[in-house]
Amino acid sequence: MRLRLLAAVLLVLVAPLSALDGDPRIHDPSTVVVHDGRFYTFGTGNGLPISVSDDGWTWRRAGTLMQAIPEGRPSPEVIARGGNNTWAPDVIRSGDKYFVYYSAPGTQPKAAIGLLVGRTLDPNSPDYKWEDRGPVVWSDGVEDSNAIDPGVFRDPTKGSLWLTYGSYFGYIRLVQLDPKTGQRLHPDARPVNIAINSEASIIIYRDGWYYLLLTHGSCCAGANSSYNIRMGRAKNVTGPFVDNMGIDMLQGGGKLFLSSGGRYIGPGHFGLLDLGDGVQKFSCHYEADLDRGGVSVLDIRPLMWRDGWPVAGDNFKEGTYQIESVRTGTALELAVQGMPVGGLRGRGGRGGRGDAVPTEVISAQNAADVAASWPAGPINLRLSPYMVQAQQKWTITPVANVGGYPGSPYFKITIAGTNRALAATEDRDLVTLPAFTGGPEQLWRIDQLTDGTYRVMPKSVPNSKDPLALSAAGSSTATLDRFSADSDRQRWLLKTP
Amino acid sequence: MLRLIILAVLGSAGLFSSASAQTATPRSPAPTLAAPKSPAKAPGADGFIQRWLILEPIPMKGQLTDTAVQTAVKTDYFPNQFTVMPQHADTVTVSGSELRWHAVDTSGYNVNLYHFAYALGKPTSNVLFWAVTVVNSPREMPDIRLAIGSNAASVWWVNGKEVIGIYNDRQTVIDDGVSRSLTLQKGPNIVRAAIINGGGATDFCARFLDREYRPIKDITVSLADRQ
Numbered sequence: 001m002r003l004r005l006l007a008a009v010l011l012v013l014v015a016p017l018s019a020l021d022g023d024p025r026i027h028d029p030s031t032v033v034v035h036d037g038r039f040y041t042f043g044t045g046n047g048l049p050i051s052v053s054d055d056g057w058t059w060r061r062a063g064t065l066m067q068a069i070p071e072g073r074p075s076p077e078v079i080a081r082g083g084n085n086t087w088a089p090d091v092i093r094s095g096d097k098y099f100v101y102y103s104a105p106g107t108q109p110k111a112a113i114g115l116l117v118g119r120t121l122d123p124n125s126p127d128y129k130w131e132d133r134g135p136v137v138w139s140d141g142v143e144d145s146n147a148i149d150p151g152v153f154r155d156p157t158k159g160s161l162w163l164t165y166g167s168y169f170g171y172i173r174l175v176q177l178d179p180k181t182g183q184r185l186h187p188d189a190r191p192v193n194i195a196i197n198s199e200a201s202i203i204i205y206r207d208g209w210y211y212l213l214l215t216h217g218s219c220c221a222g223a224n225s226s227y228n229i230r231m232g233r234a235k236n237v238t239g240p241f242v243d244n245m246g247i248d249m250l251q252g253g254g255k256l257f258l259s260s261g262g263r264y265i266g267p268g269h270f271g272l273l274d275l276g277d278g279v280q281k282f283s284c285h286y287e288a289d290l291d292r293g294g295v296s297v298l299d300i301r302p303l304m305w306r307d308g309w310p311v312a313g314d315n316f317k318e319g320t321y322q323i324e325s326v327r328t329g330t331a332l333e334l335a336v337q338g339m340p341v342g343g344l345r346g347r348g349g350r351g352g353r354g355d356a357v358p359t360e361v362i363s364a365q366n367a368a369d370v371a372a373s374w375p376a377g378p379i380n381l382r383l384s385p386y387m388v389q390a391q392q393k394w395t396i397t398p399v400a401n402v403g404g405y406p407g408s409p410y411f412k413i414t415i416a417g418t419n420r421a422l423a424a425t426e427d428r429d430l431v432t433l434p435a436f437t438g439g440p441e442q443l444w445r446i447d448q449l450t451d452g453t454y455r456v457m458p459k460s461v462p463n464s465k466d467p468l469a470l471s472a473a474g475s476s477t478a479t480l481d482r483f484s485a486d487s488d489r490q491r492w493l494l495k496t497p
Numbered sequence: 498m499l500r501l502i503i504l505a506v507l508g509s510a511g512l513f514s515s516a517s518a519q520t521a522t523p524r525s526p527a528p529t530l531a532a533p534k535s536p537a538k539a540p541g542a543d544g545f546i547q548r549w550l551i552l553e554p555i556p557m558k559g560q561l562t563d564t565a566v567q568t569a570v571k572t573d574y575f576p577n578q579f580t581v582m583p584q585h586a587d588t589v590t591v592s593g594s595e596l597r598w599h600a601v602d603t604s605g606y607n608v609n610l611y612h613f614a615y616a617l618g619k620p621t622s623n624v625l626f627w628a629v630t631v632v633n634s635p636r637e638m639p640d641i642r643l644a645i646g647s648n649a650a651s652v653w654w655v656n657g658k659e660v661i662g663i664y665n666d667r668q669t670v671i672d673d674g675v676s677r678s679l680t681l682q683k684g685p686n687i688v689r690a691a692i693i694n695g696g697g698a699t700d701f702c703a704r705f706l707d708r709e710y711r712p713i714k715d716i717t718v719s720l721a722d723r724q
Binding site: 335336337384427428429473474475476477479489 | 562563564642644646661663664665670672673674675676677678710
């Protein structure tokens with residue numbers, strides 16, 4: 001009975017690996033934005049459903065945007081230009097206001113994109129209110145355009161605001177917006193065609209390039225959806241956006257950014273979530289999460305960059321790893337005397353003695369083999385050349401019901417084969433404790449950075465409010481320091497032993 | 498006055514003249530080491546401490562594991578070995594052999610112990626070196642770290658407290674071992690090291706770093722403050 005109870009406790013403590021926690025159901029999510037420490041996104045559905053999260057990991061539904069406008073539905077002008085559906089919004093902060101652009105299709109391709117303006121995303125704020133400022137762009141049902149799926153972009157080089165939109169009927173189009181009003185800056189100018197045969201477009205910027213990300217394939221067929229995210233880039237915001245093979249997106253080009261994988265089918269509706277300090281994530285929805293009955297769900301994943309293109313990263317997965325410093329090439333270990341794998345043995349000459357290639361397979365070194373000589377209490381940490389020794393192998397396991405961060409739950413980091421847990425100390429340093437007890441100083445956030453390396457941060461440090469990260473103070477010394485994106489000191493490789 | 502006397506001693510004795518006399522064939526002076534010629538010395542451009550008192554090597558097994566090194570450096574070799582602030586040419590007797598302290602300035606970021614011992618006609622392998630210096634701080638400096646590198650294993654103390662140890666066969670890497678945060682007191686602070694070499698080259702380097710890992714350079718090193 002006692003064993004059964006223990007097993008039950010362990011099951012509760014180990015979090016399932018899935019695309020977000022709580023209620024992540026959504027279709028066509030807007031770019032995830034952070035307001036007063038909370039994460040918000042809005043999706044397709046009656047009144048534009050709101051999804052909110054306190055930490056970016058556990059999500060819940062929180063009513064609809066249209067509940068906060070007097071009519072509870074798109075304005076008559078929007079309905080007249082398009083229809084009374086409310087789909088696929090996007091959101092951006094501009095000055096002291098939020099602009100929400102939403103799709104209001106009638107019988108497609110007759111559609112309009114309306115604008116909601118508010119000062120806060122927090123429904124509990126006394127300032128919480130949305131006003132429908134009418135249609136921004138529309139398609140008349142005849143032209144080569146279907147004015148849905150807005151994506152709004154602020155050009156960081158100029159501060160200008162741009163809106164892309166469109167869906168399969170003809171072109172993806174671009175218009176410039178007035179950052180003060182959210183309406184078109186030049187309403188009489190012809191929209192610029194920038195892509196074709198796609199939807200869910202949005203632009204991001206990095207290092208002199210504008211990237212147009214959009215979705216190819218078919219949506220809305222559950223596990224039979226072929227949605228996938230494609231991209232091209234341009235030196236100007238107005239294009240031409242060209243893919244890695246030199247094909248203009250106006251001719252259907254698009255380098256693959258993300259397609260179906262694992263138990264998730266049909267990713268679409270890219271959104272950039274820039275957390276600063278060189279940490280970027282992206283949001284998307286999958287048309288079907290096979291572990292959630294095939295419904296569409298939100299996900300947040302790391303965004304990396306390679307050879308001038310964005311690359312979709314994967315949220316960190318549990319397993320046993322060596323934790324190697326990018327700066328020093330040395331690995332995190334218990335500060336105990338190591339034992340060579342296979343025990344002390346003669347070198348046998350370079351290449352070994354005798355004529356035959358040895359057939360002996362040296363067994364892996366496990367903690368059970370060597371831990372008898374380790375101290376029973378807290379043990380300090382250090383960095384050392386990696387030699388596959390037991391004190392260097394760490395099992396990283398998600399922990400349930402303790403919250404998380406965008407895209408992932410917190411993890412515990414224990415010496416493989418033991419319950420000895422890595423913890424932050426009140427003097428901003430590191431220690432391992434004999435057993436994991438669930439304290440916030442024993443919970444770790446593992447973010448993949450834009451170069452593919454990892455940042456490892458404790459959920460909290462006793463008596464400190466500073467966000468600290470695992471840091472290679474020296475080739476042999478690990479500690480906690482403020483994260484600096486300009487340094488390799490807090491960048492780590494997590495390798496499978 | 499005491500300081501002047503010490504400098505006079507250094508100048509007249511020469512750094513390794515007596516050591517050379519211990520060998521059958523006189524050896525060239527250590528190319529990177531010289532007798533101090535000023536009362537105090539500022540760190541180098543990168544903050545490395547370049548003035549040290551080094552005891553002639555103590556022969557030992559040269560085992561470099563954590564426990565072997567800790568046992569070796571905690572063994573009593575001479576009186577007050579964790580507190581003494583010797584002066585150039587002071588001697589101690591270890592296992593019946595008289596060993597001498599030498600004040601040296603290094604021209605590099607590191608102190609080449611192989612040069613040091615070889616020039617003295619002393620063994621360079623399977624040996625323990627003791628090194629000590631006095632860092633004068635113009636003010637109390639909290640939240641700084643001692644950053645060291647050594648070939649091979651070494652253990653370090655600041656004002657009598659052990660602050661960092663690195664073990665096993667290794668080469669000197671700048672900022673290899675970095676202490677936890679410590680405070681340099683205003684005035685003299687004693688930095689002491691024990692370096693054990695198994696075989697081959699042997700050297701060490703040391704500097705203090707601030708909270709942002711920038712080298713601390715507004716300190717001076719002098720060896721004249723007998724405690």
